[in-house]
Amino acid sequence: MSSPIIRVTDLCKDYETALGPFPVLKNVNVSISAGEYVAIMGPSGSGKSTFMNILGCLDKPTSGEYVLDCHPVAELDSNQLAQIRNQTIGFVFQGFNLLTRSNLLDNIALPLVYAGTDKKVRHERARVLLEKVGLGKYPASMPNQISGGQQQRIAIARALINRPRLILADEPTGNLDSKTSEDIMRLFAELNEEGITIIIVTHEADIASHARRQVRFLDGRIVHDAPATEAPSRAEAETA
Amino acid sequence: MFGAMLGEAWHAMGANRLRTFLTMLGMIIGVSAVVLMMAIGQGAQESVKQSINAMGSNLFIVLAGSRTASGARLGGGNAASLTVQDGEAITMLEGVKAVAPVSFGNAQVIFGANNWATSIIGTTPDYLDVRAWSLKDGYSFSDSDIRSATRVALIGRTVVDNLFGDTDPVGKTIRIKQAPFVVLGVLESKGQSLDGRDQDDTIIVPLTSAQRKLFGAQFPDSVRMLMVQGESPEAMAMAENGMTSLLRQRHKLRDGDEDDFFIRNLTAAAESAAETTRTMSLLLGAIASVSLLVGGIGIMNIMLVSVTERTREIGIRMAIGARERDIMQQFLLEAIMISVAGCLIGLLLGIGGALLVNLLTGAAVVISSNAVATAFAVAAAVGIFFGFYPARKAARMNPIEALRYQ
């Protein structure tokens, strides 16, 4: 097997609170190979988002090691981290996080601005992705003129524009109805078919069933990590 | 990349127009105040400079001193102590270039049906050189006119306007205190003197003609004033000392006696007037600059608010790969655009205001490209300086904390 794209060893994260350090992640160990499709599950407050933010180089662990693509992330400076967020990782948020003052095309193209791509190429590539997520007719619309599902498609298109090797999605369907969620999940499945590594956080078992591997968090620890085939029954058993 | 950021900055400015405008207002007021004040200050300096040049360079006037008559001191120029011969002796001194003896008075002047009260200067041909005054028309009188006291006159612009209108004055005969004088030439216009007198409201006649036919003289050859021109600015002190001892000797004053004449260095006086205007215009500029500073602080204030308001946006940008430098540039660019746009509007207002001042009060204004360039550079600098702190604050944000900000 090839070397893992993500390797996390003894990862801990404490939040500083008025009552002192509050541990949220407690010795997390996990290794994810290129091309995997992983669902992260667990009750609210179990530390999933905290974990994803660290994987996405948006936040730093208190201790432990995170190796991304053979680079220990702790050794990277802020410019290198920005470059990783720009080129290697596409992050999809529960709340979409589009720029409200920019139109759809510009929103999708924004990562290319920071990659230094010139305008013509930016617009060409943004257009292709706009088509791919089914909104090719509305390049000049503003984010507040389209539905939540459509906004999430735009956010996914934005995450894809620099052809990342890794997509991190934190409850991407959390604000969407089940029909729209289905569409979004199909989009992720397609992307995984194309070889992109996908890690997705979700509450819902049927969403998680799209993944090929399921990881369950409980109180800041990984309590379950197995291929998806055996997961649904156990998940149902646990929640029942 | 830069084009995209420029577009973004433009967008951000447009997103809250009223606030952008209010921010700019500080800049607008500051720049227009600076431009206006500099225009007025430089205009004042320019007109003082012109007056000094028009006066003639390296000038002294020597006045006959006060004479004590029965215990009452009379004003300067009343003693009959200064003579044409004094002037001739001064001409020989080292450091002195030329001397023109002057008698003056006022008289009613008549041409045809018009009459005009003006000042009459009786002097020698050297006077025009000493005062750096040239003729616009006709020619000057000569030393032989002095010897024979011919009745000829050179007349100033204001006199021409009041007596002749459109008629060509050269060769015409005017009456000064009833005595007929032939107009030989018309003097070039000199405008106002430093003390605000109209220097063109005058008539120059040969000294002898003035003394014999117009004013009379208490004693033959006595004059009220000598106008002395030094060789160079450096020779002024030497010339002044030389004149003082020469005149004391000629007037047979003993040690301990007071001088019976006054020597005044006009050039030095003029320079102190120039210095005063320079100081004044610096002061005006400095006061106006304070408003630029206030404008800059306004920009900083709004940029800080804007950074806080857009924390989430900053987080999003960082999450998709913006470096600290990119965020920094974005906010700096916005600050600079606001200040430069404010500066442009301020420039237009300032220049307009200066022209209006000129139109309404007639005061000279000078809008130098230098002042405009300075205002522009200062505005850009203010934008960078006061935009820097908020921009850095934005750039130093932690991505995840910025994203969590509600």
Ligand SMILES: Nc1ncnc2c1ncn2[C@@H]1O[C@H](COP(=O)(O)OP(=O)(O)O)[C@@H](O)[C@H]1O
């Ligand atoms: N910025 C923060 N400061 C302090 N505590 C936090 C902060 N963010 C999250 N937490 C706490 O950390 C725990 C894990 O949160 P999170 O990672 O968001 O869990 P999940 O995404 O699984 O719901 C929760 O108890 C939450 O209250």
Ligand SMILES: [Mg+2]
């Ligand atoms: Mg969460």
